[in-house]
Amino acid sequence: MTKNLYPVPQAVKDRALISNEDYLAMYQESVANPDSFWAEHGKRLDWIKPFTQVKNTCFEPNKVSIKWFEDGLLNASYNCIDRHLKDNANKTALIFEGDSPEVSYSVTYQQVHDNVAKIANGLKKLGVEKGDRVAVYMPMTLDAIYAMQACARIGAVHSVIFGGFSPNAIADRIVDSQAKVIITADEARRGGRTVPLKANVDEALARKDVTSITHCLVFKNTQADVDFDPAIDVWAHELTADLPAVCEPEAMNAEDPLFILYTSGSTGKPKGVMHTTGGYLTYASMTQEFIFDIHPDDIYWCAADVGWITGHSYIVYGPMANGCTQVIFEGVPTYPSSSRIGDVVDKHQVTVLYTAPTAIRALMAKGDEPYATNKRDTLRVMGSVGEPINPEAWNWYYENIGNSQCPIVDTWWQTETGGIMITPLPGATDLKPGSATRPFFGVQPALADADGNLLEGAIDGNLVILDSWPGQARTIYGDHERFEQTYFSTYANRYFTGDGARRDEDGYFWITGRVDDVLNVSGHRLGTAEIESALVAHESIAEAAVVGYPHDIKGQGIYVYVTPVEGIEADEELTKAVRNWVRKELSPIATPDLIHWTTGLPKTRSGKIMRRILRKIAANEHQALGDTSTLADPSVVDDLIENRLNR
Numbered sequence: 001m002t003k004n005l006y007p008v009p010q011a012v013k014d015r016a017l018i019s020n021e022d023y024l025a026m027y028q029e030s031v032a033n034p035d036s037f038w039a040e041h042g043k044r045l046d047w048i049k050p051f052t053q054v055k056n057t058c059f060e061p062n063k064v065s066i067k068w069f070e071d072g073l074l075n076a077s078y079n080c081i082d083r084h085l086k087d088n089a090n091k092t093a094l095i096f097e098g099d100s101p102e103v104s105y106s107v108t109y110q111q112v113h114d115n116v117a118k119i120a121n122g123l124k125k126l127g128v129e130k131g132d133r134v135a136v137y138m139p140m141t142l143d144a145i146y147a148m149q150a151c152a153r154i155g156a157v158h159s160v161i162f163g164g165f166s167p168n169a170i171a172d173r174i175v176d177s178q179a180k181v182i183i184t185a186d187e188a189r190r191g192g193r194t195v196p197l198k199a200n201v202d203e204a205l206a207r208k209d210v211t212s213i214t215h216c217l218v219f220k221n222t223q224a225d226v227d228f229d230p231a232i233d234v235w236a237h238e239l240t241a242d243l244p245a246v247c248e249p250e251a252m253n254a255e256d257p258l259f260i261l262y263t264s265g266s267t268g269k270p271k272g273v274m275h276t277t278g279g280y281l282t283y284a285s286m287t288q289e290f291i292f293d294i295h296p297d298d299i300y301w302c303a304a305d306v307g308w309i310t311g312h313s314y315i316v317y318g319p320m321a322n323g324c325t326q327v328i329f330e331g332v333p334t335y336p337s338s339s340r341i342g343d344v345v346d347k348h349q350v351t352v353l354y355t356a357p358t359a360i361r362a363l364m365a366k367g368d369e370p371y372a373t374n375k376r377d378t379l380r381v382m383g384s385v386g387e388p389i390n391p392e393a394w395n396w397y398y399e400n401i402g403n404s405q406c407p408i409v410d411t412w413w414q415t416e417t418g419g420i421m422i423t424p425l426p427g428a429t430d431l432k433p434g435s436a437t438r439p440f441f442g443v444q445p446a447l448a449d450a451d452g453n454l455l456e457g458a459i460d461g462n463l464v465i466l467d468s469w470p471g472q473a474r475t476i477y478g479d480h481e482r483f484e485q486t487y488f489s490t491y492a493n494r495y496f497t498g499d500g501a502r503r504d505e506d507g508y509f510w511i512t513g514r515v516d517d518v519l520n521v522s523g524h525r526l527g528t529a530e531i532e533s534a535l536v537a538h539e540s541i542a543e544a545a546v547v548g549y550p551h552d553i554k555g556q557g558i559y560v561y562v563t564p565v566e567g568i569e570a571d572e573e574l575t576k577a578v579r580n581w582v583r584k585e586l587s588p589i590a591t592p593d594l595i596h597w598t599t600g601l602p603k604t605r606s607g608k609i610m611r612r613i614l615r616k617i618a619a620n621e622h623q624a625l626g627d628t629s630t631l632a633d634p635s636v637v638d639d640l641i642e643n644r645l646n647r
């Protein structure tokens, strides 16, 4: 049985950095006096030239501008590495746990420094300069982290592309960012299989509109044979062999870009969310320390991929800025068996574990046995991220992984927020399974109705944030207008998250999921528009509409309605071909779960597809379709209901 309140255990309270009294006082201070609050906390970083200005932000229509610490100079890689060398050069920085459980080794902060410096010098040798964009398409290996840190060191802007994306998606991102160099590896390993990273890059670079890349820097990982074009390809080990392990970090302005990360929206192509240096790093490091209650002897493990924002803020930047020891996991929670997470916790004596509900639900489906063989008694704090965690999964995580003694921090945030926004603090917040609870310092969440009125009390609404925080994205790369349009036009003077939420009588927030056309499939964010445009690019498809539906393990599944071009008869073979097409065009994570062929889609008289109806049918809730009188041809709906695939 899931209880509905878990008070902070005394043992956790005794050790915690932040008590409830601290939380309340600090929160109050953070929103009442943001300048002095963040001036104080900005000092957690080492600045080459200290800032004198703190907050300079504006959410007003057509004037959106976000700047923090704008006259300060610093270097992110220096903060994540060099400053730890004085006292902690030999402290373990990264513990690599390979896809195969037989492979693991550790490196110290000094070794990280030397590796990063060599790669940074290598990038310089390839002509990369401050401000240039560098695409990174890497496996979850230490080289991926070194590559990102090396970019930060020389002031290059990395644009990491998740290793699960297909050549087309890689090419789109290169074209948009005009990256000069792409960093990749021969292959990635995942769950006992390999992914042909270099071959995917070759295919992306062959696309005619990809013209900005001068070099492809290739790391050896699996040692597989790959095509190699000496005109553009460079082996990382050869390039760096004779280069010095010293590279002066570039002095960056706090508002110089640190990275671009593409994410899906409700319309059009993925957007290059841009984060800058000073505010982002302050926020990533402060949230990591307080939310996971980090002490110097912790062994921290965030089981995310560096291809997503979680990997940026809570692997590459936050924990390293804090001088943590952390596990870097190449594999998946179910390989070679479902006991893997617990086995890794025991093997490396992990104290803090941060993972996603979809992983928890996948393990839960295998029963409790895999967790009878490991102890996990070193764990103190556990986190959840990426999607709403249902109380059953919360409870299973709490009891079976955390032995009923570790607080779970359910952290709500987004690529655009840079760091965690709504979350419990382990020593301060009584927990309710399924609730992200209360805002982090400086974050002012509110609920709004469709007309823009702010709602009071215990109620449901659209989640908005009233004022800026240091980790906030500054723009969409190359398209500030789209940035304003996407986040600041629905509600004037507020940041609109795209999520719905409920606030309960204790002021706790419960995230209910996206209110726009963005799907969350296994914690991966996908735009329905992107999947639709991949579908209609198939020669047999005339029209496509994509919606999400509730899925036990993935959270949301992908339900696709497609109309074939005239004369084409849809059969099983074509269905299979379409499924493979989307995998290839976009990514295996976008693979449709259900493909529903139809001769028509429900449209208004002006030709707009009524997605509300398609969502209901996909969710098997067609009894409650609501008003269909505005449809051009209501008979289409009966036909869709009759042939619905999710029953």
Ligand code: PRX
Residues within 6 Å of the ligand: 263, 309, 310, 384, 385, 386, 387, 388, 389, 410, 411, 412, 413, 414, 415, 416, 436, 497, 498, 499, 511, 513, 514, 520, 523, 524, 525
């Ligand atoms: O819908 C929310 C969901 O994930 C979206 C952000 O996705 P992305 O930018 O890919 O970042 C994921 C990792 C931070 C949000 O708009 N989401 C994220 N965390 C939670 C969540 N939904 C509910 N509870 C969460 N803890």
